[in-house]
Amino acid sequence: MRSKAKSVKQSAPDDLLLRRVLDGQIPRHVAVIMDGNGRWAQARNRPRVEGHRAGVQAVRETVETGAELKLEYLTLYAFSRENWSRPRVEVWTLMNLLKEYLRREMQNMVDNDIRLQILGRWREFDPSVVKAIERGLIATADCKGMTLNIALNYSGRSEIVDACRKIVADWASGQPVDIDEQTLDQCLYTSGQAPPDLMIRTSGEKRLSNFLLWQLAYAELWFTDKLWPEFGRNDFLQAVLDYQSRARRFGNVEASSSSESSPTELDSASGPSSDFGAR
Numbered sequence: 001m002r003s004k005a006k007s008v009k010q011s012a013p014d015d016l017l018l019r020r021v022l023d024g025q026i027p028r029h030v031a032v033i034m035d036g037n038g039r040w041a042q043a044r045n046r047p048r049v050e051g052h053r054a055g056v057q058a059v060r061e062t063v064e065t066g067a068e069l070k071l072e073y074l075t076l077y078a079f080s081r082e083n084w085s086r087p088r089v090e091v092w093t094l095m096n097l098l099k100e101y102l103r104r105e106m107q108n109m110v111d112n113d114i115r116l117q118i119l120g121r122w123r124e125f126d127p128s129v130v131k132a133i134e135r136g137l138i139a140t141a142d143c144k145g146m147t148l149n150i151a152l153n154y155s156g157r158s159e160i161v162d163a164c165r166k167i168v169a170d171w172a173s174g175q176p177v178d179i180d181e182q183t184l185d186q187c188l189y190t191s192g193q194a195p196p197d198l199m200i201r202t203s204g205e206k207r208l209s210n211f212l213l214w215q216l217a218y219a220e221l222w223f224t225d226k227l228w229p230e231f232g233r234n235d236f237l238q239a240v241l242d243y244q245s246r247a248r249r250f251g252n253v254e255a256s257s258s259s260e261s262s263p264t265e266l267d268s269a270s271g272p273s274s275d276f277g278a279r
């Protein structure tokens with residue numbers, strides 16, 4: 001990421017694209033499945049881990065562009081619970097890239113007022129990774145600009161299970177609990193955050209891969225054949241431009257403004273409620 005002090009020099013076509021994007025509704029929350037690192041490396045006859053190394057530059061550019069657009073939230077899917085089944089050297093490299101990224105980018109994050117949040121069961125990581133994450137969380141805790149969520153040891157299904165466990169624990173400790181959409185939403189790793197308006201996936205794959213299963217209910221989806229290390233600022237801006245052309249209906253017949261949040265059952269004026277109401 002650029003430091004605040006450095007001037008931002010863009011090429012003319014990029015500037016034009018940025019101006020067009022800034023003229024439209026900026027999504028509050030963009031979520032990204034960074035896919036294709038392995039294929040990028042394999043296409044160059046290099047080991048898969050080289051693809052992950054190259055992917056870090058795309059992470060930097062994406063975070064920088066998100067901050068430039070003044071997103072409220074940017075979520076990057078960096079390591080799923082399923083990724084543990086990869087070769088040990090690949091998992092080890094990913095952990096080291098993460099530690100290095102946090103170490104190198106922390107000051108830039110603070111300078112750019114970016115708050116770090118981690119989604120997932122990250123406390124199960126090696127203590128050295130947990131420590132690096134904790135340092136990042138503490139260093140950026142007072143930042144008020146964009147929140148950067150990094151999904152680590154993440155699974156959308158596990159997130160919902162964890163939320164249910166929390167609700168049951170609250171109930172068992174005697175707290176009043178209503179089992180409804182708002183309660184569950186508040187018990188997710190993304191508690192308090194707006195849901196993603198736009199989900200981007202690279203590498204030509206068109207699936208959710210257990211990513212933000214609850215939160216993506218009304219997100220607009222955007223796919224590109226580019227592999228993650230090839231994804232840059234221009235692609236991000238194109239994705240947002242395309243998002244701005246979508247008519248978001250949230251189950252209604254008329255389109256809403258593209259940045260309106262999806263309704264929860266509590267927002268609806270009428271209609272059946274799925275609120276079961278526990279004690």
Ligand code: FPP
Pocket residue numbers: 034035036037038039040052053055056059076077078079080083094097098101150203228
């Ligand atoms: C998916 O590509 C990518 C990952 C599982 C890891 C993403 C990690 C990074 C971009 C770098 C580290 C992250 C941070 C936040 C510093 P893949 O390996 O599944 O690609 P393939 O489908 O081509 O095999």
